[in-house]
Amino acid sequence: MITGQTRLAGVIGFPIAHSLSPIFQNAAFEALGIDACSLAISLHEADLEDFLNVATKTNILGFSVTMPLKTKLASLISCSDRAKRLQAVNSLIWVDRDQVEVANDYQYISGDKALIGDNTDGEGFIRSIKEIGVDPNGLDVVVFGAGGAARAIISALGECKANSISIINRSPENAKCAVLLGGEIAHLGSIDDIAGASLIVNTTPIGMIGNDSSWSFGRDLINNSHVVVDIITSPLTTPLMNIATSNGAKAINGVGMLIHQGAVAIETWVGQIAPIDVMKKSVEKYFNQKLP
Structure with missing residues (x-):
């Protein structure tokens, strides 16, 4: 009220x-x-x-x-x-x-x-992947993109002691800041780095509703040893996620990261632990009501 x-x-x-x-x-x-x-x-x-x-x-x-x-x-x-x-x-x-x-x-x-x-983006990302049983400590990670969300994720992965962070970006020049945030373990990478990675993260708008670009690279390199995180929230299942699951990989969208970064903010605002389960259920209810 x-x-x-x-x-x-x-x-x-x-x-x-x-x-x-x-x-x-x-x-x-x-x-x-x-x-x-x-x-x-x-x-x-x-x-x-x-x-x-x-x-x-x-x-x-x-x-x-x-x-x-x-x-x-x-x-x-x-x-x-x-x-x-x-x-x-x-x-x-x-x-x-x-x-x-x-x-x-x-x-x-x-x-x-x-x-x-x-x-709170980086902390929200780390909370969201730990929730599904993925600890970034010691992992080799490929990150697509070098924008604001990517920089937060790369910085957080560095703090969590990932083994390596390969950053793939259309403009290598724009990725330099992201590389610095990752520290010694971060470097400009290539599609070939997917094969040796355990965690693949997409922070680009490719696959988002309203974005006409298509995911046309690295699809044959993804396999059942990978966890793929696409931080897009609309659509709930992205083209990259479809590629990943069809190749046997585990794939999740960006809703978990969104809720967890929001939880970190709420905890700062009110000084209480955010009710993650309640927050998740509210979003699930919203999407269920939208379904025909």
């Missing part, structure tokens, strides 16, 4: 109508007894500063951030160490003002709290 004390949370980005975040965020708030309401808010880069001003003055609970705002937001707001390292923000959080370095004229202050940017 909405009350005079209800705090606002949600997700910002564009386009945003397809977002699952309000579904599992509202389910989590209800389960935890948190007086908050999550909404999807369509927002363009040009309106970010206005949004931050309103968010600060209205004492929001917290917000998730999706494309195309992640990089721009990192340049406008103070950030956690991991968001600084990734140069991308996917969550707005409140912290004690004395916990972060903020300029004297920093605008996004409310009382003794500062609104800053965080990035």
Whole structure:
């Protein structure tokens, strides 16, 4: 029930109508007894500063951030160490003002709290694969793509002591930042690296609804020794996942990562363990209702 004390949370980005975040965020708030309401808010880069001003003055609970705002937001707001390292923000959080370095004229202050940017993508990815029994420690990994989500995943894989991270990207020049985030175990790779890998991760939009590109490479190299993670959430079964399962590999989509990165954010917002099972069931119910 909405009350005079209800705090606002949600997700910002564009386009945003397809977002699952309000579904599992509202389910989590209800389960935890948190007086908050999550909404999807369509927002363009040009309106970010206005949004931050309103968010600060209205004492929001917290917000998730999706494309195309992640990089721009990192340049406008103070950030956690991991968001600084990734140069991308996917969550707005409140912290004690004395916990972060903020300029004297920093605008996004409310009382003794500062609104800053965080990035939960990497942690969400690691939680999601551990949930299905995949521990990245010691694994050889191939990552397709070098954008914001890829950088978060590569950094997290490095921290979890993967054995090697092979980064395959259309533009090697654009992948250099991702390689640095992975540390000594990361390198620019090629399709041939799939054969020796245990975990394959797609962070590109190939296979997403509305993307006309087709998955035409490496299909014969995937076999039953691989786990394939396609972080796309729409469609639920992607062309890469179909290739993987037809070759005997285990394949999962990006819904698990989405829910787990959202759980990390919620835990920061409310100081309680996120009810993962409740969040999952809310998303499952949503998809079941959409089915004919």
